[in-house]
Amino acid sequence: MKAISPEKTAVVLLSGGLDSTTCLFLAKQNMDKVYAISFDYGQKHSIELKRAKKIAKSQKIEHSIIKIQTDLFQGTSLTDPKMKVPKDSLKKHLKDNTIPNTYVPGRNILFLSFALSFAESRNAGRIFIGVNALDYSGYPDCRPDFIKAYQSMVKKGTKSGSKGHSIQIITPLIHLSKKEIVTLASHLAVPFKDTISCYDPNPLTGKPCGHCDSCILRKKGFAEAEIIDG
Amino acid sequence: MKAISPEKTAVVLLSGGLDSTTCLFLAKQNMDKVYAISFDYGQKHSIELKRAKKIAKSQKIEHSIIKIQTDLFQGTSLTDPKMKVPKDSLKKHLKDNTIPNTYVPGRNILFLSFALSFAESRNAGRIFIGVNALDYSGYPDCRPDFIKAYQSMVKKGTKSGSKGHSIQIITPLIHLSKKEIVTLASHLAVPFKDTISCYDPNPLTGKPCGHCDSCILRKKGFAEAEIIDG
Numbered sequence: 001m002k003a004i005s006p007e008k009t010a011v012v013l014l015s016g017g018l019d020s021t022t023c024l025f026l027a028k029q030n031m032d033k034v035y036a037i038s039f040d041y042g043q044k045h046s047i048e049l050k051r052a053k054k055i056a057k058s059q060k061i062e063h064s065i066i067k068i069q070t071d072l073f074q075g076t077s078l079t080d081p082k083m084k085v086p087k088d089s090l091k092k093h094l095k096d097n098t099i100p101n102t103y104v105p106g107r108n109i110l111f112l113s114f115a116l117s118f119a120e121s122r123n124a125g126r127i128f129i130g131v132n133a134l135d136y137s138g139y140p141d142c143r144p145d146f147i148k149a150y151q152s153m154v155k156k157g158t159k160s161g162s163k164g165h166s167i168q169i170i171t172p173l174i175h176l177s178k179k180e181i182v183t184l185a186s187h188l189a190v191p192f193k194d195t196i197s198c199y200d201p202n203p204l205t206g207k208p209c210g211h212c213d214s215c216i217l218r219k220k221g222f223a224e225a226e227i228i229d230g
Numbered sequence: 231m232k233a234i235s236p237e238k239t240a241v242v243l244l245s246g247g248l249d250s251t252t253c254l255f256l257a258k259q260n261m262d263k264v265y266a267i268s269f270d271y272g273q274k275h276s277i278e279l280k281r282a283k284k285i286a287k288s289q290k291i292e293h294s295i296i297k298i299q300t301d302l303f304q305g306t307s308l309t310d311p312k313m314k315v316p317k318d319s320l321k322k323h324l325k326d327n328t329i330p331n332t333y334v335p336g337r338n339i340l341f342l343s344f345a346l347s348f349a350e351s352r353n354a355g356r357i358f359i360g361v362n363a364l365d366y367s368g369y370p371d372c373r374p375d376f377i378k379a380y381q382s383m384v385k386k387g388t389k390s391g392s393k394g395h396s397i398q399i400i401t402p403l404i405h406l407s408k409k410e411i412v413t414l415a416s417h418l419a420v421p422f423k424d425t426i427s428c429y430d431p432n433p434l435t436g437k438p439c440g441h442c443d444s445c446i447l448r449k450k451g452f453a454e455a456e457i458i459d460g
Contacts, residue, residue, distance in 0.1 A: 066299065066302075067299065069296060069297070072296075072344070072347055072348060072351065073347060073351055074351035074352060075351055076351075099389050099392070103389050104347075105346075105347045105350035105351045105388070105389070106343060106346040106347035106350050106387070106388055107347065108387065109343045109346060109347070109383070109384075109387050109388070110340075110343040110344060110346070110347050112343075113336060113339045113340040113342075113343040114302070114340060116335075116336040116339060116340070117302055117303060117334075117335045117336035117337065117339070117340050118302060120335035120336050121302065121303055121304035121305055121306075121335045122304060140386065140387055140388060140389060140391065140392040141387040141388070143386070145386050146383070146386040146387040148386075149379070149382050149383040149385075149386045149387065150383050150387065152379050152382070152383070153339070153376070153379040153380050153382070153383045154339075155379075156370065156373070156375050156376040156378075156379045157336070157338065157339050157370055157371040157376040157379065157380065158335070158336055158339070158370060158371070159329050159333050159335070159370060161370065162329070162370040
């Protein structure tokens with residue numbers, strides 16, 4: 001059996017949303033071995049974990065759900081029952097250049113760092129993350145300059161990096177519009193109906209709210225791509 | 231009651247060893263509010279968690295032990311029962327410029343990232359970490375250029391950083407020799423007997439092995455400082 005090289009081994013951060021699922025399909029197409037990891041951090045939209053599990057299973061991808069204690073993240077409407085997820089306010093906070101209360105303190109830094117330990121432990125040389133800095137809510141941990149800084153830090157702070165073969169952070173969607181992501185996902189035959197993007201789904205039915213930033217961006221993407229969601 | 235500012239609020243990474251305990255005492259001396267966090271990641275030397283707990287309690291510091299699933303880190307003798315912690319080999323691997331198998335993939339990156347989410351969630355502006363790049367095992371995630379790169383990444387990837395008041399990583403021991411750390415700890419009245427530095431203590435008695443890198447460095451520090459350990 002031929003050994004699989006680190007360059008062909010990837011860890012994918014899979015939330016169960018459209019973007020991360022598209023990343024998973026891209027990784028599957030381009031890599032020889034793919035691991036998917038998801039995080040259970042007390043998010044109100046924990047239904048995404050079921051979706052992630054289903055998607056990984058259907059694609060025969062080894063999937064881990066990492067549990068993070070629910071009181072770590074504070075001051076975010078994605079976990080705090082007393083805070084409301086903003087509705088129909090994407091335009092306003094983009095115009096005002098404010099970061100909405102759905103920002104989770106240091107979330108992508110922590111998730112990437114888990115992926116990094118996971119990858120270096122298993123000799124995987126690539127980490128795929130579906131961040132996007134075009135049709136997004138303005139989170140700092142989705143932007144290209146953050147990814148670049150994270151990459152530099154990985155080079156300095158890991159054994160593999162210090163030996164000159166740093167684990168690479170791959171962000172295939174970072175410069176795409178939501179329309180382009182939807183089109184790409186369609187080409188890759190991503191099962192749209194299994195993905196969920198909503199921050200605040202109905203707790204009983206799991207139905208997307210249709211009004212949070214994530215729902216608005218998803219609707220916009222499908223409308224502009226002229227593709228039917230579902 | 232006067233509000234405590236982020237500049238005077240710190241999160242300290244506390245392993246229960248000499249260096250991190252010294253950091254805790256420095257933080258306590260210089261800050262108005264201090265949190266300590268420790269990590270349970272399946273380390274063979276989990277006795278350090280009991281010591282961390284005891285030290286935090288005696289100093290009246292709010293202390294959290296964060297559980298990380300034990301199969302995350304692989305290929306390290308600090309967790310793998312099949313791998314042996316190297317003994318009496320510090321000089322050799324420093325001479326050969328190799329990283330010993332006690333390196334834990336991405337550990338300080340992950341621990342700092344937990345501290346970061348914890349700090350930003352609680353409006354703490356400082357993170358203390360007791361890394362040291364002089365009398366150490368040669369781990370890349372203890373060196374000044376790594377800390378500098380981590381700091382730059384924090385500035386780009388957090389809400390606080392993007393607003394110009396980035397959380398600062400404080401490394402008071404990074405340029406000190408072990409002798410200087412022991413002397414400083416002595417001045418601060420650190421209870422030496424409560425700290426433990428060993429990677430491979432006796433599982434029944436908790437007694438340090440005396441031969442791992444960490445034991446050798448500790449002995450060297452006390453001998454050169456002419457201070458009695460215990």
